[in-house]
Amino acid sequence: MSASQTYLAGWMEIAPTVREDTRQHEIEAALASMVDEYASTLYRVAYSVLRNPADAEDAVQEAFLRVLRHRDTLDEVRDHRVWLIRIVWNIVLDRKRRAKTRPETDDVSELARVLPAKGLSAEQRASAAQHHAHVLACIDQLPGKEREVLFLSAFEELSSVEIAGVLGITESSVRSRLFRARNLMAELLQHSRSLR
């Protein structure tokens, strides 16, 4: 290699300093531990809205890629779990909005198929799947704000304060929306039963 080639190679080489290198390693280690710790939670959040395993996994990957893009701001984040759920929540809502043309009935039947029904006979399992499908169809009729709170409240590990953090609203708003959602759900279920 000639001297000029060596010089050019010096220009093209990315040469981080020792301090930058150490910091990059720290960030990557923190990101890896976050993946191990929160990937399953994020997947379940994504799946509850998208109801498609492949789409949910895509959303989780996209969330972590966004984190990677903004890795320099990781230190400023107070609660990583809520922050990550918020990221994946925005991603799934965006995807859901874009895929609005897809018929809801397909989602519901797919979901009823994957829901667990342990210790049930085939007949009971089919009946349970039908029931869950019906309930989910009623949930889909709820207004968006109430439906979002109802979805997130189903996660045992999320408190009302954390739900408020994910949605960017106050805790009292979470409670009032949840109250409205429950009332509306009760009305919808009663109404659908009276029609049968």
Next chain:
Amino acid sequence: MNVFDSNTPRTTASNEAEETLRLLANLPTPEGLEARVHLAIKQAPRSGAVLSWPHSSGSKSAWANSPFARGAAAAAIVAAVMGGCWEVYTRVQPAPSPNTYAMPRVAAPNGFSSANAMRTPRTLNGPVISPGQVKKNPAQKTDPRSVSSSPTKAQTPSK
């Protein structure tokens, strides 16, 4: 604390919905999810990679690695480029704009054009001006040759 712990009058009525959503929230995650996410992160392009300053050996050119020197060099490059642009901008004269503007020809509303016909305005019939007559001096003798050459003048009745 979970938000489901709060007791409301209609909680029992909506228990079915909550039960379905809890089932949904507790679904098992697919195997190897974390590994696939790790792989996706590793394969993702690293953004913000800027060409680095060439390696310098020894403390002689250590100043070249300082951020101040890099900033100064970047500022010098920007200044040179901006100066060149300004030079070009000030030398190029804008093309003169024409003084007259061609007005677009508007077609008739029914779709037919006027075929370049010119409109002639109607004017009132004005008074017909006859050519002026010259009074003859009766004392002047009439030249018989001129009478014969212009008989119409001679025959014109005098008023």
